[in-house]
Amino acid sequence: MNRREIVLAPIxxxxxxxxxxxxxxxxxxxxxxxxxxxxxxxTGQHYDARMSEVFFDELGLPEPxxxxxxxxxxxxxxxxxxxxxxxxxxxxxxPAVVIVYGDVNSTIAAALVAAKLHIPVAHVEAGLRxxxxxxxxxxxxxxxxxxxxxxxxxSPEGIGHLANEGVPVERAHLVGNPMIDxxxxxxxxxxxxxxxxxxxxxxxxxxxxxxxxANVDAPDTxxxxxxxxxxxxxLADLVxxxxxxGRANLMAAGLDDHDGVHVLEPLGYTDFIGxxxxxxxxITDSGGLQEETxxxxxxxxxxxxxxxxxxxxxxxxxxxxxxEELVPQVRKVLEATADEDAAARYENARRPPLWDxxxxxxxAEVIMEFIGD
Numbered sequence: 293m294n295r296r297e298i299v300l301a302p303i304x305x306x307x308x309x310x311x312x313x314x315x316x317x318x319x320x321x322x323x324x325x326x327x328x329x330x331x332x333x334x335t336g337q338h339y340d341a342r343m344s345e346v347f348f349d350e351l352g353l354p355e356p357x358x359x360x361x362x363x364x365x366x367x368x369x370x371x372x373x374x375x376x377x378x379x380x381x382x383x384x385x386x387p388a389v390v391i392v393y394g395d396v397n398s399t400i401a402a403a404l405v406a407a408k409l410h411i412p413v414a415h416v417e418a419g420l421r422x423x424x425x426x427x428x429x430x431x432x433x434x435x436x437x438x439x440x441x442x443x444x445x446x447s448p449e450g451i452g453h454l455a456n457e458g459v460p461v462e463r464a465h466l467v468g469n470p471m472i473d474x475x476x477x478x479x480x481x482x483x484x485x486x487x488x489x490x491x492x493x494x495x496x497x498x499x500x501x502x503x504x505x506a507n508v509d510a511p512d513t514x515x516x517x518x519x520x521x522x523x524x525x526x527l528a529d530l531v532x533x534x535x536x537x538g539r540a541n542l543m544a545a546g547l548d549d550h551d552g553v554h555v556l557e558p559l560g561y562t563d564f565i566g567x568x569x570x571x572x573x574x575i576t577d578s579g580g581l582q583e584e585t586x587x588x589x590x591x592x593x594x595x596x597x598x599x600x601x602x603x604x605x606x607x608x609x610x611x612x613x614x615x616e617e618l619v620p621q622v623r624k625v626l627e628a629t630a631d632e633d634a635a636a637r638y639e640n641a642r643r644p645p646l647w648d649x650x651x652x653x654x655x656a657e658v659i660m661e662f663i664g665d
Contacts, residue, residue: 302388302663303328306378307356308335308398311471311580314561315393315416317351318473318652326656328663330354333381335374335398336361350561351474367397367428374401382409388663389414392436395429395579403439414659416470418443419450420579420600428505429579430600442662444655446470447603447644467654468646471580472587474561476649481562484570484634490563491556497529498622499571507577507595508538515545516615517595521575523619525552528572528626533559569634573625575618582610587647589637591625593618607644 303323305316316332323330334356348355360377362370374397382390382405390406391414392399399415406413418437422430434457437443443459445451446469454464487493500521508514524530533556534542548555559567568574568584573591576582582601585592586608593613604610613621629637646654 303330303391303659304382304385304387304389305330305332305391305393306335306398306402307332307393308362308374309394309396312393312396312398313348313351313353314474314580315470316391317353318470318477319391319416319655320353322652322656323659325653326660328656328660331357331385331387333357333378333402334359335377335401336363351478362398371397371401374398375405378402378405379409382406382411387411389442389659391416391659392440393417395420395433395436397428397432400432400436403436407439412441412662413439414442414444414662415440416444416655417446419445419447419452419454419464421450421453422598422600424598426506433600442658444658446647446651447601449602465654465658466646467658468648468651469583469644470651470655471583472647473649473652475565475584475587478562478565482566482569483562484566487559487563487566488570491531491554491567493531493554493567494529496572497531497554497570498524498527498573498575498626499567500524500530500532500575501535501581502532502542502575502577502595503535503537504577504596505537508541511541511544514538514541518542518545518547520615520618521547521553522550524575524622525550527619527623528552529554531556531567531571533557533564533567569638572629573622575622582608583647585609587638587641587643588634589639589641590634591629593621593625603644607642609641 307313307316336359362373389412390402392402393416403413415436424430443454443464445464445466451464502508507517529552531554569588571590574585575593577595582592582594582604586604592610594610
């Protein structure tokens, strides 16, 4: 365990995976501006530097007070290791509130430990639901919301989901989306031209990210996905930064056995969003990318049967697709957007309510009021 000198802090942020860092940055800054004492615990769930440390550098996050270095493992083994490390941290710090983000294993582990130690929990991104309990993330987010004293909700439907599950109305706060705060604050840094030059990308390309277990864990499914991706590469160059999860199966299926496929290592935040901003279309199974493409105005095809972010469909550019629909839908998008550029798409993008770049201050206001009670 990499530990700095213990500093007692009333607010402890628990971060474990790439999306957590993007969501936490505006919250930490807003709480700092409000004069709050804070500590950051990095669980090390994402332990590759390209998936974690680079985000601290690029987003201006404070150096973590602790890195638990948990690493990978089965859900049970990883969650158990997380709970053991977090129990020690929370016991030593006695925080007034623990803030957790999203729906990864670090999130539910921190919520469970805090609840059993009678420490209040605030959940950023509460109320999202896919209604698919085969997804580990759905289990994590539902249980975290039940354990949370403060539910910080990114979109209006989340308030209804929490009410239907018996969460008292006074616990739920519609605050907007802090991931979009980070996106808007860094908009000038997303230099598509530089990313193209550094990674040898063509002017027109489709960008893909795939890592969900249902899409990449089974070799046969991964091979089917690769066939579809090759079909897209027949239409336009395909750029795919390969997530560590699924890399072995995708590469074994011949992902890079097509001249039009550009396989990249995971990218830092600014390079990745720069690549997204310049894409003709995005193919993904990620949750956060559905949101980012909505604001950027980039067509997004989500390879899943459901989404916990339906507002990206009703107010954004997202569409759910099956494997069978993927190539035909990409063809339609490419034909429809042949003359569009990134600036025009951004200017014309629809914005969900409160996705305005001010979620961090709203969250800070709720948290400060809560710990002041």
